[in-house]
Structure formats: structure tokens, C-alpha cells
Amino acid sequence: MHTIKLKVHDDIYNHIIFLLKSLDKKKIEIIEDKTKHNINDNFNFSEFDINSFKEIKNPLEWQQDI
Template sequence: MHTIKLQVHDNIYSHIMFLLRNLDTKNLKIVEDRVVLPSETTEESSELQAFSNHSANLIEEWKDADEDNIWK
């Protein structure tokens, strides 16, 4: 028996798995080892992360009871 290890991008992963699953599976064992690599940090995602690290309680305007009325 031989082992083949492939590293594929997300955009072709489903195609590769479709192909493998349609082969004769009597002599094939598919072992998925999915690894999600952290994407490169972009300015937009770093700004989003910085914003999400703040608590709403730190923003004075949001503490106002009238601010909640907009959602009622």
C-alpha cells in the first residue's frame, strides 16, 4: 500500500474529494487531515479585530437608555 499526501487550496478541495470518492473504494482509504491556515492579516481584518476587542460599555453614547429605544 502507498500513501499520497496532497496539500490543496480550498478552491479545489471539493473537486479533489469528489474525484477520490468516485474511485474504487475497496482498495482506497481516504483520510482527511484538514488544516486551516491563518490568513494573512489585512488592514481591514486588523481594524475589525481591534474594534471587536472593545466592550460596548466603554462607549458613553451606547450607555444612554435612549440608544436602546431604536431597537424597540
């Protein structure tokens, strides 16, 4: 058995999946990686508890001290 990794544009993705799903299911396994990495995506920091700099009263002064 061989492994093929494809990067396809959104506009042809459904066509490729349709083609692959039409093949013999005993001879092909479709493994989709639906994670989408986009540099312009916003990251949600609210999921994390960030307390590292909580004690800093004056950030400008703190930066100048280090």
C-alpha cells in the same frame, strides 16, 4: 499500498475529494486532515487557567527587577 499527502487550495478541494470518492472504496482510504493553521487566526486564551503572573501587582516594576 502507497500514501499520498496533498496540499490543495480551497477552490479545488471539493473536486479532488469528489474524484477520490469515485474510486473503488476497497482500494482507497481517504484520510482528511481538516485542521487549518493560519498565522492570522486568533487564539482563544479563555480556555486556559493562567495564574502564573497573578501575584504581580506592578508589571513594569517586576520586569525591571528581573
